[in-house]
Amino acid sequence: MKILSSEITPYKTYLNRRKFIKGSLASALLATVSSSALANHNNDSSIYNKYLNENDKLNSYEEITTYNNFYEFGTHKKHPHLNSGDFKPTPWSIKIDGLVKKPQILDLEKILSNVTIEDRVYRLRCVEAWSMVIPWQGFQLSELIKMVEPLSSAKYVQFVTVFRPEEMPGQQKRTIIWPYREGLRMDEAMNPLTILATGLYGHEMPNQNGAPIRLVVPWKYGFKSIKSIVEIRFLDTQPETSWETLAPWEYGFYANVNPQVDHPRWSQSTERRIGEFKRRQTLMFNGYHEEVADLYKDLDLTKFY
Amino acid sequence: MFSARNFNRSKPFLFILILFPSLLWAYQFVTGNLGVNPIENLMDELGLMALRLIIITLMITSLSNIKILKSIVVFRRMVGLFAFYYVFLHFSTYIVLDHFLDIQFIIQDIMKRPFITFGFISFIFLIPLASTSTNNMIKKLGFKLWKRIHYLIYPAAILASMHFYVLVRADKTEPIIYMGIIILLLLHRIFKRLTRPQLAQ
Numbered sequence: 001m002k003i004l005s006s007e008i009t010p011y012k013t014y015l016n017r018r019k020f021i022k023g024s025l026a027s028a029l030l031a032t033v034s035s036s037a038l039a040n041h042n043n044d045s046s047i048y049n050k051y052l053n054e055n056d057k058l059n060s061y062e063e064i065t066t067y068n069n070f071y072e073f074g075t076h077k078k079h080p081h082l083n084s085g086d087f088k089p090t091p092w093s094i095k096i097d098g099l100v101k102k103p104q105i106l107d108l109e110k111i112l113s114n115v116t117i118e119d120r121v122y123r124l125r126c127v128e129a130w131s132m133v134i135p136w137q138g139f140q141l142s143e144l145i146k147m148v149e150p151l152s153s154a155k156y157v158q159f160v161t162v163f164r165p166e167e168m169p170g171q172q173k174r175t176i177i178w179p180y181r182e183g184l185r186m187d188e189a190m191n192p193l194t195i196l197a198t199g200l201y202g203h204e205m206p207n208q209n210g211a212p213i214r215l216v217v218p219w220k221y222g223f224k225s226i227k228s229i230v231e232i233r234f235l236d237t238q239p240e241t242s243w244e245t246l247a248p249w250e251y252g253f254y255a256n257v258n259p260q261v262d263h264p265r266w267s268q269s270t271e272r273r274i275g276e277f278k279r280r281q282t283l284m285f286n287g288y289h290e291e292v293a294d295l296y297k298d299l300d301l302t303k304f305y
Numbered sequence: 306m307f308s309a310r311n312f313n314r315s316k317p318f319l320f321i322l323i324l325f326p327s328l329l330w331a332y333q334f335v336t337g338n339l340g341v342n343p344i345e346n347l348m349d350e351l352g353l354m355a356l357r358l359i360i361i362t363l364m365i366t367s368l369s370n371i372k373i374l375k376s377i378v379v380f381r382r383m384v385g386l387f388a389f390y391y392v393f394l395h396f397s398t399y400i401v402l403d404h405f406l407d408i409q410f411i412i413q414d415i416m417k418r419p420f421i422t423f424g425f426i427s428f429i430f431l432i433p434l435a436s437t438s439t440n441n442m443i444k445k446l447g448f449k450l451w452k453r454i455h456y457l458i459y460p461a462a463i464l465a466s467m468h469f470y471v472l473v474r475a476d477k478t479e480p481i482i483y484m485g486i487i488i489l490l491l492l493h494r495i496f497k498r499l500t501r502p503q504l505a506q
Contacts, residue, residue: 067341075476078340130342175476246475265418265472267410274341278405 045201048135051121053287058121059132061201063274068208069126070227071175072161072168079170080208087167089204089211089228098234099154106148108212112198114147115139120195122218124225125257125286129266132274136216138197142190144232150186154234157189158182159215162230176242182226183239183253184217185295193218193291196229219285219292221255252305256296257286261305309376319380323387326354327394344402351395352424356469356483358388359462363490370497382438385458389435392465396428420471427464430457462487 045058052058070080073087092108117137125131145157161180165171171178188194197216198205205211210227217224223243233239243251250264259269259282270279285292330350333339340346362385369378404411415425433454437443443451466487470480 063341071475075474077342130345173476262417265420267414267418270410272342272344277344279403 045135048119048121051119051135052133056123056133057275058135059274061203064132064134064200065206065208067274069128069222070170070208070210072170072178072180072228073208074170075175083169084207087164087207087211087228089207092212092230094213094229095231096148096233097231098158099151099236100234101149101151104148111144111147112139115143117198118195120197120216122193122216123286124216124218124222125271125282127221127223127251127255127263127266127268129268129271129282130274131271131282131286135201136195136197137199137202138195138216140192141194141196141215142192144196145189148232150234153236155186156235156237156239157184157186158231158233158235158239159184159226159229160231160233161226162228176246179230180226180242181239182215182224182241183235184224185238187295188217188292191292191295193288219257219288221257223251224255254296254299254301254304256292256301256305257282258284258301258305260284261302307373307376309379312376312379316380316383320383323358323384326350327391344398348395348398348403351391351398352469355388355391355395356465358384358391359458359465360483360486360490362388363458363462363487367490367493386435386438389431392428392431396424420468423464423471424468427461427468430461430464434458434461459487459491463491 045061048058066081067077068080069077070084073080073083093105094108094111095103095105097103117139120136120138121133122136123131123133159182162168163171163179165178184194195216196213197210198213200206200209205214210225210229213229214227215225215229224241238253241251241253243255244253257268262268268282271282272279283289330339330347334343334347337343362381365377365381365384368374369376369381400406400411404414415421434457437446437451437454446454463484466480466484470477470484473480
């Protein structure tokens with residue numbers, strides 16, 4: 001019952017466009033070439049099928065890019081697709097600070113030249129009890145963490161989303177406290193399943209999905225997978241996270257997918273896979289039990305939900 | 306122009322106008338044009354329409370106090386019954402399409418989740434209203450008792466708006482506006498009663 005997350009082949013057939021441009025020559029010219037080459041993505045999604053569990057089918061590019069929770073662009077799930085046109089994901093850099101050897105600001109280009117971009121086909125389970133299967137391109141967060149050398153006192157990692165109300169109309173309203181923040185325990189962040197994604201379906205990350213770089217933590221509810229990251233902070237105490245701050249009785253820091261622990265608003269025992277008519281059973285840790293259960297063997301998951 | 310006769314004449318148009326969205330959504334649902342998560346979308350649209358119609362029903366009563374708009378009260382029964390029609394479709398979508406008649410799960414859902422509890426009680430309150438919405442029933446029950454039954458529209462409306470309020474995860478502006486309107490309309494009616502006690506008898 002698992003997606004073959006451990007069987008990762010290097011990302012060859014489809015290039016992340018950013019990487020493609022980088023590895024090539026004149027970027028202006030090639031940008032056009034590569035985008036027309038990538039426009040055919042829908043015709044050949046079969047390359048991702050080898051990563052799929054027999055019970056899962058890929059969701060379409062259209063489904064993945066028109067149904068999003070990204071409150072920076074509005075609270076309705078069609079808003080991010082409709083309202084994210086003005087967002088400019090380039091140039092981009094990430095501020096690394098807190099308990100690290102050398103706090104610094106890293107250009108995304110520089111980060112990408114030091115990591116391996118891989119295909120990762122993951123299930124994504126939203127706390128609202130719907131789910132999708134998404135072919136991401138990205139790299140292990142652990143690669144970046146090793147690169148920036150956190151101190152041994154660093155026990156948690158905090159992530160912060162960009163704050164640009166002029167490009168992100170949802171941020172003009174105080175729906176939640178901006179900027180959006182999320183966090184992981186260090187061992188969760190270092191887990192091989194945890195990635196920073198920069199593309200999906202061979203495209204560079206669409207704005208509505210968290211361009212240019214976002215977290216993907218497939219065994220946790222979707223809101224943990226913070227988008228458009230501009231800051232990564234290493235801490236010795238558990239950081240505050242946006243949804244937990246807004247409604248602590250509803251959202252916990254861990255937010256592991258758990259069919260046994262209900263949310264006050266949604267039963268978590270079942271989910272609707274987008275594109276399917278009948279609900280399906282929700283799996284413990286979203287089906288990634290084998291890879292992550294060890295992280296929580298000493299934790300009461302009904303208390304630390 | 307604002308005569309009861311003219312209003313009565315326009316009833317068929319209003320009927321089609323309020324019925325139309327449900328037909329459109331049903332058509333879009335069947336043809337797969339209701340978005341990426343059609344069941345959720347259908348449920349949201351039906352529920353929002355129901356809440357708006359409940360509020361419009363209440364508004365009609367208050368607005369009919371304005372002399373020139375007196376006759377709009379002829380629309381009230383139709384709008385009220387349509388509100389019930391949309392509530393019923395909303396509830397049916399939840400039972401049949403969302404949970405596939407998994408009754409055990411649904412009962413648990415209604416008991417455990419406040420927002421579903423609110424919505425469900427609101428629906429229950431509306432059943433006696435809808436089923437007594439005929440002239441015959443008014444005669445049978447007597448106007449006084451009939452009217453008393455129909456006061457249930459207020460708790461039903463408040464519960465429906467709470468159902469919506471709790472459902473929204475962030476930015477609760479829209480449900481708060483609806484709640485505000487309902488409370489204003491309720492206050493208006495209480496105020497009217499207090500200032501003209503002789504009519505209440």
